[in-house]
Amino acid sequence: TLKLGVLASGSGSNFEAIAHSIAQGQLNAQIQVLIYNKPKAKARERAERLGIPAILLNHRHFRSREALDHEIVNTFKQHDVEWVIMAGWMRIVTPVLLDAYCDRVLNIHPSLLPSFPGVDGVEQALAAGVKVTGCTVHIAKEEVDSGPILMQAAVPILPDDTSETLHARIQVQEHLIFPRAIALAALQYSE
Numbered sequence: 779t780l781k782l783g784v785l786a787s788g789s790g791s792n793f794e795a796i797a798h799s800i801a802q803g804q805l806n807a808q809i810q811v812l813i814y815n816k817p818k819a820k821a822r823e824r825a826e827r828l829g830i831p832a833i834l835l836n837h838r839h840f841r842s843r844e845a846l847d848h849e850i851v852n853t854f855k856q857h858d859v860e861w862v863i864m865a866g867w868m869r870i871v872t873p874v875l876l877d878a879y880c881d882r883v884l885n886i887h888p889s890l891l892p893s894f895p896g897v898d899g900v901e902q903a904l905a906a907g908v909k910v911t912g913c914t915v916h917i918a919k920e921e922v923d924s925g926p927i928l929m930q931a932a933v934p935i936l937p938d939d940t941s942e943t944l945h946a947r948i949q950v951q952e953h954l955i956f957p958r959a960i961a962l963a964a965l966q967y968s969e
């Protein structure tokens with residue numbers, strides 16, 4: 779059973795999709811704790827509904843990225859977390875976290891990496907005029923949105939798409955591949 783710690787900044791739909799996959803018996807894992815960084819994050823309400831402990835670590839209350847990451851590591855260690863799942867974590871992570879969980883930090887990004895890294899992967903794909911984009915789950919390395927790719931799904935861009943309609947179509951695929959990529963990462967790690 780994989781012991782997961784989830785990091786989320788926003789709505790938490792990927793967090794909930796992983797929890798559902800576990801509940802359905804499709805992923806042999808347990809979410810030990812959710813850490814969120816914005817007091818109003820909807821992810822917190824989902825955690826409450828799912829009966830998963832949720833802890834607010836407001837990045838504004840830390841003097842550096844490293845200081846925040848230290849507290850994340852402390853919190854995860856206290857909760858016996860073995861794998862870190864960045865599910866819409868809109869902060870740059872440092873070696874403080876990446877070294878504490880070497881090769882065990884997973885990130886999801888709403889584009890087909892290495893295209894369109896950064897905060898606005900959906901908008902970048904729209905602006906570039908590509909006809910296909912998608913989502914990527916990868917092992918996080920220090921450079922933002924880089925690292926070995928575990929799984930990707932392609933999503934068509936339709937003529938009338940806005941970033942909202944496109945992001946919604948991408949998220950359907952994110953919710954499918956993230957739980958499967960977690961299982962794949964664990965398998966690869968144990969080999």
Ligand code: GAR
Binds near residue numbers: 867868913
């Ligand atoms: C997801 O679409 C994820 O790919 C994206 O944030 C969204 C979070 O949605 N992450 C990034 O853009 C990271 N650079 P959620 O809170 O509903 O899971």
